[in-house]
Amino acid sequence: MSYEVETPVFAGPFDLLLHLILQDEVDLYQVSLGGIIEAYLDEIQRMEGVNLAVATEFLLIAATLIELKSRRLLPDTSDLDLEEELALWEERDLLLARLLECKTFKDASQALKALSIDASLSFPRLVGMEEQFLGLMPDLLEGVTPLAINEAYHRATVPKPQLDLFHVTPVKLTVAETVEFLVEELSTIGKTTLRELTKSTVDRVEVVIYFLAVLELYKQGIVDLSQIKTFGDLTISWIGFDQNTDYAEINTYEG
């Protein structure tokens, strides 16, 4: 996630693609798919230490671009399955539509920025009520008991099950979902303990699911586990993928 916030230039794959296509304003038609793919891959290479989820998104687009290009390099296009051909063009159109949408909001955000810069030149009066009238103000604590304060504190600080860890409220968490989540989380933080991972969970069942998910990752050789003493903290270390594992978060692309 840190990449997304800190990057000076590209906040995402569409951002990068937009830039690569639009950078050369003079020779619009010189832009070649091949050139874009090369530049795109170069950029991805430059991004060292990008978190997995982000990298996957970039790679997915690169793959689409390369597929578009490679289809064209085939000696005889008539060999192509018509359905596949159409699917490919659909893919391209989708990418185009997304780029247009991305560009639209990019420009809109500049308008918002301009508005906010203008607005920031004007300072509101926040002085509030004059002393002479303060006595008139109604007692806002009317009817509030010490117990109500206690309850309000609990409301404000109670662990929230739907923190920011999930895209949707986890009604019923599955092991598969947790595996996916852990892949994203662990690739970023590297090393942690099961206790740490499950500290915001509310149900015991959730802890069990986490545990099963961690075991699954261990079985696949994606994480390493160690436990110094019996009943001690279970330490989980991220090892990473080998080539044929596939947890790509392609779902993110379904608008």
Add this chain to the structure above:
Amino acid sequence: MQTEESRKAIEAILLVSDIPIDASLLAQLLEIPKTEVEKICTQLMQEYKKDHRGFVLVNVAGGYRYQTDPTMAPYVERFVLEGQNSRLSSAALETLAIIAYKQPISRMQISAIRGVNVDAVIRTLQQRGYIGEVGKDPGPGNAILFGTTSLFLERLGINDISDLPPLANFVPGADVVEALEGGLRPDHVGEKLESQPHDEVAIIANDETNSD
């Protein structure tokens, strides 16, 4: 109530309020029609402007309030050291734009438009109070839906979300669409296009030269 009295009362109430006050509340307190309040406020705005006051009356985030004249910012900034809002990153701004125009919208939907995970950005925007949870998607998953807050309106100096420039204004022009389309076109097609002369441009340029 006399207009003169209403005018004075509105000025007094707005002076002691620390949030924008809407016309209906003023109308209720003064027992005059809302349209009268609006008329008076418009008049006040003009008077302050005409008298070159250092403050202005604005209608922002659904209400009226006093704020300093923008041209006086250098002096006010010398006095008010804090309060300069830290700038938002472009990623945050773009996400904010999507939410502003598409609200209510889920994290997932924003993510689909941005092409990246937006969790961190959403958290920042929420912490700054620019966006808030406005409901839950009734569909499966019950995704949280986000929308902009009145602080967002204030920060942008607008009264209502409908005061934003229409999104249609930002839909890329034909040139950009062509460039993008060309960019995603297989190479040999691009070459063909390249050889096409740009006649129209030349003709228009000529016309203008002649007409002078």
Add this chain to the structure above:
Amino acid sequence: MQTEESRKAIEAILLVSDIPIDASLLAQLLEIPKTEVEKICTQLMQEYKKDHRGFVLVNVAGGYRYQTDPTMAPYVERFVLEGQNSRLSSAALETLAIIAYKQPISRMQISAIRGVNVDAVIRTLQQRGYIGEVGKDPGPGNAILFGTTSLFLERLGINDISDLPPLANFVPGADVVEALEGGLRPDHVGEKLESQPHDEVAIIANDETNSD
């Protein structure tokens, strides 16, 4: 600087100041002689009077400030009594509870727990006399620390803050623990302060609307 510009700048500065500003400070900010400031202020007083404004400029407690015109007091009183909510919003109550149990606590820490900017709520609570500034964080940034007042105890009918029901058997969320700890680590105080927005007029308006 032209007199016209100075006049506007003085109006702007006085509008945003919550304490009377003395002529020397204004002179210094504007880089003009103090006598010039005094002359301008006297002029402004007369202008507002002549124009029958609902506010007046007064020289009080060693400085200049805007006040409501005394004849407008009935309307301001009405605004105080009817224009404002007579109950604390749930957001405000929760913030008050956090301060009550965790005092002394900084704005930063509260806002980290609440997940939103709390400036407006703090201002309300402070203005109502339920909380007050009880010290400064010794770390860098010197954040103001808040605590509850004796009025708060009085209104709740308790003698001492320890008379509040204990928080035993209650485990706060990880984010809360982090927020509380984070604020006490000196090396992080400044950093956090920087990233913190100074806003929130709107939040309270929102909160109060929602809570009704």
